[in-house]
Amino acid sequence: MSSQFESSVTDTTGGQSAESGGEPLLSAKGLKKHFPVEQSFLDRLFGDDEWVHAVDGVDLTLAERETLGVVGESGCGKSTLGRTLSRLYEPTAGTIHFDGEEISDAEGDRLKALRKDVQVIFQDPLSSLNPRKTVGEIVGKPLAVHDIATGEAKDERVAELFEEVGLSPDLRDRYPHEFSGGQRQRVGIARALAVEPKLIIADEPVSALDVSVQAQIINLMKRLQQEYGLSYVFIAHDLSVVRHVSDRIAVMYLGKIVEEGPTHDIFEAPAHPYTKSLLAAIPSITGEMGRRTVHLDGNPPSPIDPPSGCPFHTRCPEYIDEECEADEPALQPVEQSAESDPERHRSACHWNDRDEADRAAQSPYGNDVGG
Numbered sequence: 243m244s245s246q247f248e249s250s251v252t253d254t255t256g257g258q259s260a261e262s263g264g265e266p267l268l269s270a271k272g273l274k275k276h277f278p279v280e281q282s283f284l285d286r287l288f289g290d291d292e293w294v295h296a297v298d299g300v301d302l303t304l305a306e307r308e309t310l311g312v313v314g315e316s317g318c319g320k321s322t323l324g325r326t327l328s329r330l331y332e333p334t335a336g337t338i339h340f341d342g343e344e345i346s347d348a349e350g351d352r353l354k355a356l357r358k359d360v361q362v363i364f365q366d367p368l369s370s371l372n373p374r375k376t377v378g379e380i381v382g383k384p385l386a387v388h389d390i391a392t393g394e395a396k397d398e399r400v401a402e403l404f405e406e407v408g409l410s411p412d413l414r415d416r417y418p419h420e421f422s423g424g425q426r427q428r429v430g431i432a433r434a435l436a437v438e439p440k441l442i443i444a445d446e447p448v449s450a451l452d453v454s455v456q457a458q459i460i461n462l463m464k465r466l467q468q469e470y471g472l473s474y475v476f477i478a479h480d481l482s483v484v485r486h487v488s489d490r491i492a493v494m495y496l497g498k499i500v501e502e503g504p505t506h507d508i509f510e511a512p513a514h515p516y517t518k519s520l521l522a523a524i525p526s527i528t529g530e531m532g533r534r535t536v537h538l539d540g541n542p543p544s545p546i547d548p549p550s551g552c553p554f555h556t557r558c559p560e561y562i563d564e565e566c567e568a569d570e571p572a573l574q575p576v577e578q579s580a581e582s583d584p585e586r587h588r589s590a591c592h593w594n595d596r597d598e599a600d601r602a603a604q605s606p607y608g609n610d611v612g613g
């Protein structure tokens with residue numbers, strides 16, 4: 243990770259974790275989102291329907307003012323999870339509760355109310371901002387749609403929102419293409435903030451930005467979290483970014499969460515072989531901690547036909563035997579470190595059944611990565 247990024251980000255994480263006793267703002271149980279695979283007429287006639295198992299049985303919780311980072315390789319289902327949690331997608335199965343209410347099947351006015359309370363920020367603000375509207379109109383639209391302000395009151399609120407995200411209100415008559423990437427993301431944040439949401443799902447919000455601009459946007463999001471009491475689901479493939487934003491981290495592989503816990507524990511004592519491999523792939527982490535670099539070979543298997551048993555067994559550096567291919571390990575609580583309050587979960591992988599000496603002797607990571 244760039245030290246320029248590290249030194250520019252302020253550390254203000256520390257929300258109340260749902261795991262530590264607070265009522266969760268958001269929770270999902272057994273959440274699935276499957277997409278139909280496009281098939282030819284003959285395939286449809288003679289074959290079974292095929293489905294992309296993009297999100298395949300996710301349990302998670304998020305407390306008020308908390309940030310849950312969601313990480314994993316490209317295609318593991320992070321964006322689909324974010325869109326399903328925010329009900330931009332309808333779940334295939336499972337339940338979602340938000341602010342004490344089940345929202346999995348919300349429609350009509352309930353869905354409209356949810357659209358106000360749960361906002362989404364996307365990676366590429368240019369494609370999510372209407373190019374034919376001025377940025378002032380873009381930020382003002384949700385105020386009108388949700389009957390929050392009209393006329394002069396709306397204009398005043400738009401000016402306040404511009405200032406809140408570090409943009410001059412004088413820029414409000416310009417169009418999105420006239421702004422830099424960082425400025426456009428600020429417009430996207432102002433639009434999300436306009437309706438004073440409780441939760442923002444940020445899908446790779448800084449991935450397209452230069453490192454110095456990434457830090458500015460992250461600092462802005464952290465300040466707004468404190469000011470507005472926001473909760474975030476922060477999706478990113480870059481662990482370095484997620485580390486600085488998140489109170490807790492959920493690691494996804496092939497549509498499932500394989501490990502979840504406080505950020506400190508995930509980075510200092512990763513328990514799942516996939517988490518260890520992801521961390522080992524960050525150069526500065528391997529350097530700092532003297533970990534052996536273990537490369538993940540190949541690409542994840544297709545989510546159309548996921549492997550039996552543990553979804554990671556086909557690439558796992560700690561693969562043991564056919565046991566790994568038999569039963570799918572469930573997420574279960576693991577011992578927590580002295581520093582962390584919230585409970586931590588990991589996939590109950592067979593590696594854990596081995597005794598400690600056996601594991602140390604066989605581990606491709608050596609003794610210096612927890613597990």
Ligand SMILES: Nc1ncnc2c1ncn2[C@@H]1O[C@H](COP(=O)(O)OP(=O)(O)OP(=O)(O)O)[C@@H](O)[C@H]1O
Pocket residue numbers: 277278294295296314315316317318319320321322323479545
């Ligand atoms: N609308 C859709 N129709 C069919 N398949 C989809 C759809 N959206 C996503 N997928 C598939 O679902 C799987 C998960 O995709 P998703 O975009 O959620 O992953 P991701 O982890 O966010 O990846 P990335 O980091 O590259 O954005 C992928 O195999 C993807 O091709």
